[in-house]
Amino acid sequence: MRSVLKILRRDRGDNRSHWQCFEYESQSESDTVAAALNSINSRNKLVDINGAPARAIEWEHSCLQKKCGACAMVINGKPCLACGTKLSELGSGCITIQPLKKFPVICDLVVDRSILFENLKRMRAWLENDPYLSEGFQDLAYESSECIQCGCCLEVCPNFYTGGSFFGMSVLPVTMRIISESAEYRELSKLYSKHIYNGCGKSLACKKICPKGIDTEKMLVNANILAVWKRKKR
Amino acid sequence: MIYTKKGVNIIGAGLSGLLAAMTLAERGIECAVYSSQPSERAQSVLAEGGINAALDTMGEKDSPDEHYNDTMKGGCYIASEDAVKGLTDNAPDMVKKLCRLGVPFNRDKGRLLLRNFGGQKKKRTAFAKSSTGKIIMTALIDEVRKYENKGLVKRYPHHELIDMTTINGRLESFAVRDSFSGEVFSVTGSTILCTGGLNGFFEGVTTGTTQNTGNAAAIAFDAGVLMSGLEFIQYHPTTIGICGKRMLISEAARGEGGRLYILRDGKPWYFMEDKYPELKNLMPRDVVSREMFFASREYGGEIFLDMTGIKDTIWEKRLSDLREEIISYIHIDPRITPVPVSPGIHFFMGGIYTDNRHKTNIDGLYAAGEAACIYHGANRLGGNSMLGAVYGGMTAALSAAETAGEIRQSKPDGNACNDHMFGSSVMIREQLRDILLSGLGIVRNENELLQSLDKLSLLEKEKNIGATDQKRIRLGKAMILSALKRKESRGAHYRMDFPETSDKYRKQSVALYHNEKIEIDFCHPGDALKEVQK
Numbered sequence: 001m002r003s004v005l006k007i008l009r010r011d012r013g014d015n016r017s018h019w020q021c022f023e024y025e026s027q028s029e030s031d032t033v034a035a036a037l038n039s040i041n042s043r044n045k046l047v048d049i050n051g052a053p054a055r056a057i058e059w060e061h062s063c064l065q066k067k068c069g070a071c072a073m074v075i076n077g078k079p080c081l082a083c084g085t086k087l088s089e090l091g092s093g094c095i096t097i098q099p100l101k102k103f104p105v106i107c108d109l110v111v112d113r114s115i116l117f118e119n120l121k122r123m124r125a126w127l128e129n130d131p132y133l134s135e136g137f138q139d140l141a142y143e144s145s146e147c148i149q150c151g152c153c154l155e156v157c158p159n160f161y162t163g164g165s166f167f168g169m170s171v172l173p174v175t176m177r178i179i180s181e182s183a184e185y186r187e188l189s190k191l192y193s194k195h196i197y198n199g200c201g202k203s204l205a206c207k208k209i210c211p212k213g214i215d216t217e218k219m220l221v222n223a224n225i226l227a228v229w230k231r232k233k234r
Numbered sequence: 235m236i237y238t239k240k241g242v243n244i245i246g247a248g249l250s251g252l253l254a255a256m257t258l259a260e261r262g263i264e265c266a267v268y269s270s271q272p273s274e275r276a277q278s279v280l281a282e283g284g285i286n287a288a289l290d291t292m293g294e295k296d297s298p299d300e301h302y303n304d305t306m307k308g309g310c311y312i313a314s315e316d317a318v319k320g321l322t323d324n325a326p327d328m329v330k331k332l333c334r335l336g337v338p339f340n341r342d343k344g345r346l347l348l349r350n351f352g353g354q355k356k357k358r359t360a361f362a363k364s365s366t367g368k369i370i371m372t373a374l375i376d377e378v379r380k381y382e383n384k385g386l387v388k389r390y391p392h393h394e395l396i397d398m399t400t401i402n403g404r405l406e407s408f409a410v411r412d413s414f415s416g417e418v419f420s421v422t423g424s425t426i427l428c429t430g431g432l433n434g435f436f437e438g439v440t441t442g443t444t445q446n447t448g449n450a451a452a453i454a455f456d457a458g459v460l461m462s463g464l465e466f467i468q469y470h471p472t473t474i475g476i477c478g479k480r481m482l483i484s485e486a487a488r489g490e491g492g493r494l495y496i497l498r499d500g501k502p503w504y505f506m507e508d509k510y511p512e513l514k515n516l517m518p519r520d521v522v523s524r525e526m527f528f529a530s531r532e533y534g535g536e537i538f539l540d541m542t543g544i545k546d547t548i549w550e551k552r553l554s555d556l557r558e559e560i561i562s563y564i565h566i567d568p569r570i571t572p573v574p575v576s577p578g579i580h581f582f583m584g585g586i587y588t589d590n591r592h593k594t595n596i597d598g599l600y601a602a603g604e605a606a607c608i609y610h611g612a613n614r615l616g617g618n619s620m621l622g623a624v625y626g627g628m629t630a631a632l633s634a635a636e637t638a639g640e641i642r643q644s645k646p647d648g649n650a651c652n653d654h655m656f657g658s659s660v661m662i663r664e665q666l667r668d669i670l671l672s673g674l675g676i677v678r679n680e681n682e683l684l685q686s687l688d689k690l691s692l693l694e695k696e697k698n699i700g701a702t703d704q705k706r707i708r709l710g711k712a713m714i715l716s717a718l719k720r721k722e723s724r725g726a727h728y729r730m731d732f733p734e735t736s737d738k739y740r741k742q743s744v745a746l747y748h749n750e751k752i753e754i755d756f757c758h759p760g761d762a763l764k765e766v767q768k
Contacts, residue, residue, distance in 0.1 A: 038477075062445040064479050065479070068443070130334050138341060142363060
């Protein structure tokens with residue numbers, strides 16, 4: 001199958017972007033967007049669809065199997081992981097690929113997602129004492145630990161913007177787990193209300209988009225019970 | 235200089251790097267953590283099956299001594315006895331520590347569950363379903379965040395190691411490049427390398443990440459850092475080729491009942507069970523991969539991993555992610571249909587030589603995790619890599635803390651970096667990979683190794699090769715030379731021309747780049763620093 005990848009490109013230090021198209025012939029039905037980008041970049045003399053010389057496409061990647069979140073980008077308008085998106089599922093025609101829009105662009109598809117990590121620090125999301133580790137919570141603790149900090153949930157969130165006091169759902173899984181595991185979480189509850197609960201409009205677009213399938217609604221409910229409704233644990 | 239303070243530098247933010255950072259911060263020692271991407275993207279998040287510790291929660295009378303014996307035997311007796319003793323004796327405490335950090339390992343009625351893993355008769359592997367690495371990493375990232383907030387850990391994500399300078403056996407400085415801004419600066423002070431294994435030398439055909447380029451090891455080798463065990467490459471028995479890499483089917487699949495077979499006269503032959511009635515499909519990985527190689531050569535066709543006998547509750551409670559991955563990437567439901575698998579490069583037993591305290595031959599430089607060669611000898615046991623990373627990261631940090639002096643960072647220079655300085659071309663990397671692969675397969679022989687060596691010498695002389703590629707080729711040569719000089723078969727190193735194990739080689743190979751020459755030697759396990767200095 002032949003695809004055309006229309007990629008939004010930007011040079012380092014520039015603030016203007018431009019589209020550039022590349023042709024790609026799929027090697028197999030399970031070829032992903034990540035495989036296509038990799039293959040295009042490994043061409044000896046890279047040229048675009050018009051034969052014009054092009055520099056290699058910069059994009060972040062690491063595990064190539066949906067476990068690290070590095071390759072999150074916007075593909076045909078939808079934020080997703082390039083390594084988890086099969087070309088065959090995108091149908092024929094032109095595939096548009098853009099960097100995530102809620103983060104500053106560094107170059108091509110590389111964005112600066114440091115706000116994800118800064119907000120976790122502001123949430124003071126860490127254990128101060130030994131955790132409960134109750135068996136009833138094991139599955140939820142596991143599910144929340146699977147968050148890969150890719151940023152897709154922020155991309156689709158109608159309420160999140162960089163620099164705002166609503167931190168978005170990327171801080172939720174960690175925060176929910178820490179609140180649930182801690183004996184003392186008054187401070188964290190205040191931060192939860194301020195930076196998650198109060199700002200969330202419950203569109204739950206995050207739940208639908210999460211490439212790890214993390215049930216953010218379930219996470220919210222669990223965190224609300226403890227941090228907002230102050231029900232006793234266990 | 236933009237700042238000077240007492241502390242330690244850590245390069246790499248995976249499992250061993252985080253353990254090192256946490257260990258230092260717990261003692262009030264500041265550290266700067268440089269990594270090419272954030273910890274969430276580190277290769278450690280791919281570790282699946284679990285972490286070994288003789289916690290004896292399964293009523294099998296397990297002990298650290300048995301863990302020690304299995305590790306030494308699995309590694310074919312060329313790891314340092316003292317180092318392995320430290321590893322296995324401390325393993326239960328390390329896992330208990332991870333529990334205190336909130337790692338939701340699988341439990342049942344208060345008891346930590348342990349599962350079977352290769353090369354070990356007793357259940358010894360603590361696990362969190364089939365994403366143990368990711369789940370441990372999440373808890374550690376949270377813990378280190380606490381120290382980031384206190385100012386004890388300063389992270390430098392998107393910073394890549396591009397150069398290292400040593401003078402008279404001392405680390406002088408290293409240089410990093412900020413891949414966002416392109417700026418380069420140099421850093422001095424005690425440094426721990428937690429940069430992972432050498433899978434970047436085998437781009438596209440390993441179970442590892444693309445983030446691991448292998449450049450850090452090549453840079454260190456060029457700077458005079460002693461390497462060891464470079465001939466020992468672990469081919470994991472059960473991997474599947476997907477786009478751009480090999481996908482791992484965790485050993486846990488066999489630990490939970492998965493069986494390997496090949497079609498012989500049209501019927502499934504469970505060759506591991508017939509040949510090794512005691513450990514069956516859970517023989518050490520080197521043995522399983524070799525048997526698969528020979529079975530495939532003799533009977534042709536694919537080898538299958540039959541997981542159809544695994545109960546639904548096990549899939550759900552212990553292997554859920556694994557099943558989803560297999561369905562997602564190869565469209566086979568392993569509960570119903572056996573999965574075709576083949577061995578793939580997974581782990582490097584060799585790397586930077588360290589003593590029992592994780593010191594390298596260079597003063598002020600330490601190494602831990604897969605970057606270091608210390609615990610696994612000629613073949614690593616499943617479940618020992620995460621253990622080696624956490625215990626090694628901690629030990630390296632404790633050693634570095636003893637000598638921690640000032641760390642200094644130079645002012646960034648936007649123009650200091652050019653392609654020649656860190657240049658690495660796709661073409662050269664691919665050629666290097668193919669040459670290394672042809673020499674360093676599961677089964678090796680002198681002819682192929684010599685051919686690889688000749689090809690590397692030719693590649694080295696090609697025009698316009700960037701400095702990083704030159705260093706990579708040099709370390710590649712050291713890998714081939716180490717395999718060539720070990721004229722025996724041991725663990726993951728199997729020579730068709732020398733199929734027996736020889737007592738003469740019950741030693742660690744060491745490789746040093748010195749006076750523009752690669753020197754290969756064999757030393758008594760754990761004594762290389764003394765012997766090389768002679």
